[in-house]
Amino acid sequence: MVSMKDISVACGVSVATVSKALNDHRDIGAKTKERIRQTAKEMGYFPNSAAQALKTNRTYNIGVLFVDKAMSGLTHDYFSYVLDSFKRTAEEHGYDITFINCSKNGKNRMSYLEHAKHRGFDGVVIACIDFHDPEVVELIRSDLPVVTIDHLFNNRIAVVSDNVSGMRQLFTYIYKMGHRKIAYIHGEDTAVTQNRLSSFYKTAKELGVEIPDEYVREAAYRDTKEAYKKTMELLDLPDPPTCILYPDDFASFGGINAIQARGLRIPEDISVAGYDGIRVARHIEPKLTTLRQDTELIGHEAAKNLINLIEEPKSTLIQVITIGGEVLEGHSVKDLNKK
Amino acid sequence: MVSMKDISVACGVSVATVSKALNDHRDIGAKTKERIRQTAKEMGYFPNSAAQALKTNRTYNIGVLFVDKAMSGLTHDYFSYVLDSFKRTAEEHGYDITFINCSKNGKNRMSYLEHAKHRGFDGVVIACIDFHDPEVVELIRSDLPVVTIDHLFNNRIAVVSDNVSGMRQLFTYIYKMGHRKIAYIHGEDTAVTQNRLSSFYKTAKELGVEIPDEYVREAAYRDTKEAYKKTMELLDLPDPPTCILYPDDFASFGGINAIQARGLRIPEDISVAGYDGIRVARHIEPKLTTLRQDTELIGHEAAKNLINLIEEPKSTLIQVITIGGEVLEGHSVKDLNKK
DNA sequence: CCTAGTATAGAAAACGTTTAAGTAAAAGTC
């Protein structure tokens, strides 16, 4: 690796001058500056980020903590899209992305926070995680710039998908399609679920739709087996629903299978709706009607706000940024108005 | 951040002693060592990775270059699983994962190699990419430890999914199910495609199956629209195939839609097979018969070999590691033997 | 022509580690 030393020798100046020239300080003459820059380019110079980090305490590196229950979160459709968008925005601003090591074994295991300090991340983004994990709490409570995704925390910037309005939009759409017997298989008890669930009930009430208790059941997110089972239970009811909502698109596939296994057709005999708007849902039949979450915007806003917080800690608003979604109309919800 | 300096003061020893104690050098007394370690722990010490990197030229950080044509590769089902596995293995060995910035704009844009040198990655893994991109070639040709995934390069370690045997297995399975009129919609011209295609023809010949030219068509990977179109063309042939192979599972959804749009049933009227074995293919009906690539093993082997190459450059074999897959039997290929 | 001001560059310290070389005391050898 060619260093500033090499350039300074080549140009017959001191390393300080080289540093200042490359960083465009104004106490270096225009011609020297140009000469140094030219030779730097010719010699293929690039700054050593470790040295820079050591000296300046800035790494231009952002730590990412994306943990799914099962895996690292990378294989999670929704979050991988959010992360992808986050990454693009961060990179455009000159930041790199490093995963916070979440392997729970290995010698010298560090906590998330320790790891973040060790690497000197300028900031951290957290998503898709058990927010009750003490290590996560420690990280969020730390003095590092933090942005959380889809979870609120005291005094931290959060970017959240608007589950309340999302559910309202979806419910209203289904209502407008003429459905009155609407069931909801919701995910396990998390903030996201609670928001959707309360919005589900609220919207139902507003629209004058009655929801029998047996229409509301719990199943894990992204679990087709459970969704299958709960769907069967719903179909077995004396008065089954005309439309079933699922925790997410992926889970809805389980429901669809259950329905088809019963010999029922979608949407002719029963309607279904997902949540998320993952890519594959648009490419299989029946094309799923679902609430598309704006992963692009969520990732972008998270990155933008985190970088802001890093670079302008004083003037950055600590806020909750709510990102709306939209109903993605597919072919899985029957319009009961037209006969 | 508490530094070695702080510990040295607290313990009344020199920083050198602290460093050696923590790194378990044997010229430090047992009791001092223990005392230093104890206070280090109490004070919440963690080494500054930038300083370590600067001094040792080792970052314990691996650069990842995963680029899909459209996005960053994160949203690519197959590669996100590979990456996830890679990450887990790397983390278990104490390495972190950082993306090589692939934003093509932004000021001070560095090439992939420049970026890798700048960050001081100990090694680099490359996948899912246009291997003709000059920047990629530059990176692969560099003196950095490199492992490529699904692409061969002179004198570099490569982990490749065995497309030749994979296609043979899949073809043979379909043959055994009694099919003789087998069509193949293959992906665009890449090494992967070439391997599969030649294996397709070779196996056909071995088994005495004749493949008319019009049974073989090209469509982009992961493109349901194109797959839809090509499938329609195949269905329109005077003598249509009884089974269609697709470039990948995702593309096969397009084919399935086309077939169902024609009012044909899968597998009763026509059979289809995918390639990859992505998760969702197991969760929708018709459950796809496909060749499952062992993403877990691919990622694991890539990480293992890269780390080996980093840590034991002399004794590491430069080799091509071929990972076999397996036919994942679904319900999309009809058994023509039983009537 | 003297002084003050300005423009340009250099010297040196510092960031937090690691490590080669050095030193002093204790222990072993005959």
Add this chain to the structure above:
DNA sequence: GACTTTTACTTAAACGTTTTCTATACTAGG
């Protein structure tokens, strides 16, 4: 007891930057 060896620790330099302070030369004002 004089020697070497071993043990335990320290000194100091180094990694590649950034930055403060200092120095020199030139310009301008009077």
